[in-house]
Amino acid sequence: MSVALSRRGFLGVTLASSGALWLQPAQAQGGKRIGLIVRIEPDNRVTIGCRNAEIGQGVLTSLPMLIAEELDVRWADVQVEQLPLGVDFTVQPPQWTWGPQGAGGSTSIPDCWGDHRQFGADARALLVAAAAERWGVDASRLSTHEGSVRHTDGRSLRYADLAERAAALPAPAGKAPLKDSSLFRIIGQPQRVVDARDIVTGRARYGLDSAPSDALVAVMQRCPHFDGRVATVDDRAARAVPGVIDVIIIEGPKVTDPLVEHLAAGVAVVARDTWSALRGRAALKVTWHAGPHAQESTASFNAQCERLLAAAGQVVLDQGSVDQAAGVATRRVQARYQLPFANHATMEPQNAYVKLENGRALVIVPTQSPGVIPRRVMNLTGIARENVEVRMTRAGGGFGRRGTVDYVCEAVLIAKATGRAIQIVWTREDDMHHDYFRPAGWHDLKASLDGHRVTGWHHKLASASKHYRRAGQKDEDLWQPELYPDDFPARLVPNLRLEWCSVQSGVPRGSWRAPAHWANAFAVQSFVDEVAHASGQDPLALRLALLGAPQQLPYAQHGGPQFDTGRLAHVLKLAADAVGYGRTRAAGSGVGLACHFTFGGYAAHAIEVSVSKAGELKIERIVCAVDCGRPINPMGLEAQMQGGTIDGLAAALLQEITIKDGAVVERGFADYPLLPLAQTPPLQVLVVHSSATPSGAGEMGIPTVAPALANAIFNACGVRLRRLPVKNQLREAMVARG
């Protein structure tokens, strides 16, 4: 039963069949309707909705903590529900019902820090007002404590006994006051993942577990060549496989189309179950037109980088004159760094459930971008956006891959063609071949010095822009996702030039956790060490000298508006101290450092390694120091830094996507390895207990791992690795050295 008790006060109450109440007073805030996402259960437990998609980053725990704190309930009494996509399409432009619901760019915590605490405070104010009315006293005489409203005379009422009346009251005038942070009892306390028990006992439902029983299973044989087409299909044997129901040809996007709705042409096999679908696919006989990129290979990509770097690029930032600085320099240093394409390799491969029926669509999917799905469904089917229901499941990893919804679009096309509800399932091999890969690139770094002082800095990058085939993309802006002009050392060196060269490639590209920071921090933080060594300086001392006295620098890219050099220097020193930087070490042992500002967070890694004469690398230990502002859930923050560090380590040591004949070579975890437990070093995470406005934590654990590792290897054995992944390079270098 649904009862709208009062529209005047922007209030609505849903009386669920359980008798529980959703408190949903929506406030007019700059024209935005934002509803409370709190439900008080009859037994006084509290259900809090989580609007952002859970992709393993911990939002099911951390976001409800913000609400529970201000609502003043016991955390043990809180249960959490994943909210579906909530968009009001009846207004123009459409409005989020509960606020933005994407998961990416380390934005969940900073987006929710303000409004979630307000949701909790407003709900609490309504409950207090209901109690004041019941007792006929002024609300100022009442307080709350762990799910009850208390009178100064000792009486108290449970929230559950007040919820129905509270939900009928007008929304509080203005904003209810927020707690002073000294009173926090939930924020800042380590909390376990709310559904950890479900996860370890197999009860947690991921996308693959969530398709209703009416679904047929579809798998696709996609053209392995970028922008290739289906030439011929012989599906007789496939159709003869028991359980196979249909075989459908899916036209790929045109070469001139944006690459948003699907990635590849192919043949879909629809069957009653996954096994039959896979057997049917194996029985297909398909030939392909290899398409316009059939000649592309890793070698041709590299040759292009080399050629482009030898010519003038697009100067995107030119402060002072690097040429003049070079002309009068007492020393000039230069180095070239090379980074590969990478796959996201989410542990749960892509999948989606789509049902199209009577002008409505239901999509159940692990995604980072639920908000884009209604438009995609509309474009492909004509179904109005307001008739598209999107439910998010727990996702088995995201890392940026699920920011695009090509796999949903495939399921929509197959559902449309068959008239049946479809669960599309990708295998590991499908997922390794077809992705929005992290762009590869070559970085040329040049520095000019006057004595110990860095006077000029020139970063020239040849890369295949992440903004590949996006609608409305201008060529002159393609550099923007590749170089962030306000990154270190902007404004810290007197002459700075950033220059970009556009590499042409058919490899689909997209956002990979900490997008350009991963590559740029490797180049820049490796090069700082090289400059230090070339000019007889200590790498830590040079970093601290460059960062200088603490100051707030403007930072116009994502993660700004400011970059605090003091906070970056602080995490660097913390990591250096913890690893025992400067201590005399045995021959073959060394330490390396790196620090970087990523999406509002400050992180540093200190890595200690030993390298044998044969080039065997052992990572002895890693320290990660992080300042993400006020930690919301310190346990979650630590987990993110551990996960980011290990992700960064696997990427630095092992992972590379290579191209041959315009197709991806790697097939799975055998040739695109994850870090084995046996190679995982001891890892210490140091968290700065800051009271600054919190940033997110999803991405800052990654960019500094690879440069700290390369710097440590150099410190240990004198071999400078400028190309990732490390793979066998160290062994080869040590053998070559003899």
Added chain:
Amino acid sequence: MATVELLRRKPQPSAADIAVITNLCRCGTHVRLRKAITLAAQRMQGRA
């Protein structure tokens, strides 16, 4: 399952014993996996 089998064979596993586990983890829970296995071993021995 690999952990249950490990602890059945080695109720007090060393770091080297734990490192033999070859299960893949994409999200980087390696540090916690080791901690959890050690904790489970202690609990099963009635030591924690």
